[in-house]
Amino acid sequence: MMHEMKKICPHCNQEIELAVKSYPMGSVFQMNRFHADIYRCPACQRISLFAAERNMVTCPVCGTSHPAQEKCVTCALDAAFGGTAAREKLVP
Numbered sequence: 001m002m003h004e005m006k007k008i009c010p011h012c013n014q015e016i017e018l019a020v021k022s023y024p025m026g027s028v029f030q031m032n033r034f035h036a037d038i039y040r041c042p043a044c045q046r047i048s049l050f051a052a053e054r055n056m057v058t059c060p061v062c063g064t065s066h067p068a069q070e071k072c073v074t075c076a077l078d079a080a081f082g083g084t085a086a087r088e089k090l091v092p
């Protein structure tokens, strides 16, 4: 098991806790959604956001990096508009 990096509250120097992991920010209709790990300070209740970049994966079909928990939007659009990816058998 890998240990998470300790995050420190910038306001009171307390160790803050991971509240929500890899929260998708913005609208579901956005192509490239920003994922953030949400940390909460137990002392002052402030919320801190950190980019959840470690959950990004590279699509083996088109090489686009996208969140691991979401499908590749480039391939999805390619398929929808009859692009090159549409001719390949895509694994769901």
Ligand SMILES: [Zn+2]
Pocket: 009, 010, 011, 012, 013, 014, 041, 042, 043, 044, 045, 046
């Ligand atoms: Zn704090």
Ligand SMILES: [Zn+2]
Pocket: 059, 060, 061, 062, 063, 064, 072, 073, 074, 075, 076
């Ligand atoms: Zn792709």
